[in-house]
Amino acid sequence: MRIGITGHRGLTADIEHQVRQLLEEALRAEDPAELTGVSCIADGPDAWFAEAVLRRGGRLEAVIPADEYRDGLPEWHHPTYDQLLRRASEVHRTGMVESDEAAHMAGSEILVGLSDRLLAVWDGLPARGYGGTADVVAYAERFGVPVQVLWPRGATR
Template identity: 75%
Template sequence: MGITGHRGLSAQVERAVRDAFDDELRKYDPAELLGVSCIADGPDAWFAEAVLDSGGRIEVVVPAEQYRDGLPDSHHPTYDELLAQAAEVHHTGMRASTAQAHMAGSEILVGLVDRLVAVWDGKEARGYGGTADVVAYARRTGVPVDVLWPDGATRD
């Protein structure tokens, strides 16, 4: 199972999303649970943490060599911890952390999973490689997408 989702969500939305992840992951045998994530701040990391907390394993996709540098400094310890726990790490081979690299990473992620969970408000992407683009790519390639968007949630 893979994850894509909006960053910059409020603490209230975070709680609802984390609860939804926990509810969903309880349906799976931990021995067979594998989550794939780019582990950015927000839903990517929350999902990876939930998978590990459920007894599952994670694989990480690193979109670019400079990807971590583009994430908030406050997220670096979480990113490093999750990366260290990955059963496998996949790379795009790109250096710069650009929208193209992010989309390439998402395409690798979608190619690795049987199902994609999208923390998505249903709106168009604000830039190439955004959540809407990842959802569209998954749907084009036949990967089922489960949209998770809490009632009343908004994003910045």
């Protein structure tokens, strides 16, 4: 089972705690020997999901939207990003250089294409920019990839 992740970044510590629990619950029934997580490993749900997959004994595949992607992530996340990238069994690249909205959406399209199911840490609202979580969910739904939305009850961004 290949499970992809998309989700909102910049969540509060309280929401992070709840989302981490939801991710663990979503993975609980998966056989670690058959589990592959697909993630762009950005700060937030992407990295939390990747860590949860690896903790369970699953495999991680990373999708890199652009050559400059890491540079656009918060500096405090770089050590986690680097560690997760080193632990990835496969790395998929878009071939794009600039880390912009188009590259992020292209990376998400690759991620969805690799996934049997998509977990979406999503508040249900429209994307704040092209390639946001809502766009990735809509893309997955158009291509028949089942989406499981994970959002803490009552939480807001």
